Each structure stands twice: as structure tokens, then as C-alpha cells.
């Protein structure tokens with residue numbers, strides 16, 4: 001009896017501590033100081049924003065088709081949790097990020113936290129971006145600030161209870177969000193390390209190609225092994241497994257797929273990969289594409305076939 005009472009009390013104390021802890025964490029509103037000492041370079045940012053695949057998620061489909069102004073937001077991302085809309089990230093001071101400091105911008109990616117201190121939904125793939133280089137992020141910001149500002153309010157997300165409670169994301173982040181930093185492996189080549197950085201962080205390939213568990217975290221033993229994408233498509237296995245992955249692809253076949261969308265069998269990538277190629281990887285230079293290929297060919301092969309949904 002007494003033991004049961006103690007257990008209940010213990011759980012209650014833990015629960016209260018968890019809520020208080022979450023509230024304190026939620027309340028950390030000051031972005032940490034930055035370490036980069038280089039003046040941001042918008043030209044570099046123009047390249048890196050492609051590597052980051054930012055344009056497709058933050059630009060309305062019509063504007064993309066019309067080659068209209070980019071980053072005004074409004075692109076719908078349909079998920080089982082509801083529909084998210086990429087917000088306006090132009091330099092508009094009211095509807096965009098015009099008033100953000102560099103530190104606030106970096107924190108959005110590295111900690112998934114807004115200037116006002118709220119948590120972002122992982123529909124914004126900060127789970128991968130957390131490892132992005134501070135200088136790369138500031139170059140991207142500098143490039144965004146060279147573009148016209150669009151005075152267009154961001155569309156509110158259409159998500160039901162309980163996902164509409166951003167507070168709940170605190171718990172999700174405790175479980176799934178690691179504040180990863182990219183650490184180059186000195187035993188590997190510079191090319192391999194560049195590929196690892198792009199695949200796992202800036203170009204966030206795993207956000208679609210790595211399967212997730214019930215709460216949306218990556219299955220850590222199946223990195224890049226293929227998955228149903230949140231939008232309901234199928235992202236194939238891109239580990240070097242001979243049968244179910246890209247084991248039989250040459251490096252240049254991987255480069256071609258990312259550059260032009262053309263697959264070894266002469267077909268073209270479709271679905272969500274179309275945007276990745278058109279507004280992302282097709283703009284990357286051969287050295288970066290080769291680095292991605294070298295890295296992909298080196299990861300642990302995982303046998304996993306994701307059946308295409310008809």
C-alpha cells in the first residue's frame with residue numbers, strides 16, 4: 001500500500017518536474033551568441049539555399065511555375081498530422097523575417113525555436129538542419145535579404161488537436177531532437193565529409209528517405225533505407241544494398257539522377273524528388289554531387305524494399 005502510494009507520488013513529482021522543466025525550456029528566449037567571424041556572403045548563400053532545398057517549401061506552387069518571386073510562403077505540405085504551410089521567409093519586416101537577428105536565424109535551424117521562443121514543427125526539417133554550418137546559414141540569410149520582400153501573411157497551419165498545441169512539441173523534442181553538430185571524420189576524405197554534411201544536414205535527404213517510427217522520429221538503424229514520405233509518396237532505399245538500394249549504381253549514375261533527374265533505366269524521378277532536383281540538386285556543382293554520391297555509396301547497406309503505393 002505504502003509502496004503504491006510512494007510510486008504514485010513519485011510519478012506525480014516527476015510529472016510536475018517535467019511540466020516545469022518544459023516551461024522553463026520554453027521560456028529560454030535569448031538566442032545564444034554566434035561564433036562565425038566571416039562577413040556573410042550572399043553569393044555563397046544563393047548556392048547554399050539550393051543545397052538546402054528551401055525554395056520549394058517556402059514558395060507557392062504557382063509562383064514556382066511562373067518563375068515569380070520566391071520565398072513568400074504558402075506552399076502546402078500535407079501530412080498525416082494536418083497541412084503545414086511553409087511561411088513567408090522574405091525580408092518583409094511584418095510578415096517575413098526582416099527583423100530577425102543573425103543569432104535568431106541560426107537558432108531557428110539549430111534548436112527549432114522561433115525568436116519569440118516557440119517550438120517549430122518538424123515539418124521544417126530542423127532535425128537535419130541542426131547540424132548545418134553557422135556560416136552557411138548566415139550566407140543563406142544574407143542572400144534572402146538581397147531578394148525583394150513580399151508583404152504577404154503566412155498561412156496558418158491546418159492541424160487538429162493535439163498537434164495544434166506547440167507546447168506538445170517540447171516533449172517530442174526531448175525524445176527525438178538531438179542538437180546534432182556535424183563533426184567531420186578525420187579518417188575520411190574531404191570529399192566524403194562534404195557528402196556526409198550535405199546528405200545528413202543541409203540537403204536533409206534522410207527527411208524523406210529514412211523511415212520513421214510512430215511519433216515521427218528517425219529509425220536509427222534504417223538511415224536512408226527508404227520510406228513512405230509524409231505526403232504519401234515513396235522515397236526509395238538509397239543505401240548501397242545490391243538488391244533494394246543503389247548498390248549497383250555507379251557514382252556517376254547517382255550524380256546524373258541528382259543533376260537531371262534521369263535514372264539508370266532512362267526513366268525520370270517523380271513525386272517529391274522532382275522539387276528536390278528542380279529547385280535543389282540540379283543547381284549544385286559536380287564536386288558537391290560527386291561528394292553526395294561517394295558518401296551514399298559508403299553508408300551501411302540496409303536491405304529494405306519500400307513498396308510503391310498504387
Ligand code: HEC
Nearest residue numbers: 052053054057084085086087089108114120121123124125
Ligand atoms: C520540407 C519543407 C521545408 C524545407 C525544406 C525548409 N523549410 Fe523552412 N519551414 C517549413 C515549415 C513548414 C515551417 C513552419 C514551421 C512551424 O510553423 O512550426 C518553416 C519555418 C521556417 C522558418 C521560420 C519562419 C517563421 O516565421 O518563424 C525559417 C526562417 C525557415 N523555415 C527557413 C528555411 C530555410 C532557409 C530553409 C533551407 C535551408 C528551409 N526553411 C527549408 C518548411 C520547410
Ligand code: HEC
Nearest residue numbers: 203204205208233234235236238257269270271272273276
Ligand atoms: C522531399 C522528400 C525527398 C527529399 C528531401 C529527397 N528525396 Fe530523393 N526521392 C524522394 C522520392 C519520393 C523519390 C522517388 C521518386 C519517384 O517516385 O520517382 C526519390 C528518389 C530518389 C532517388 C532515385 C532512387 C531510385 O531508386 O529510383 C535518388 C538517388 C534520391 N532520391 C536521392 C536523394 C538524395 C541524395 C537526396 C538529398 C540530396 C534526396 N534524395 C532528398 C524524396 C525525397
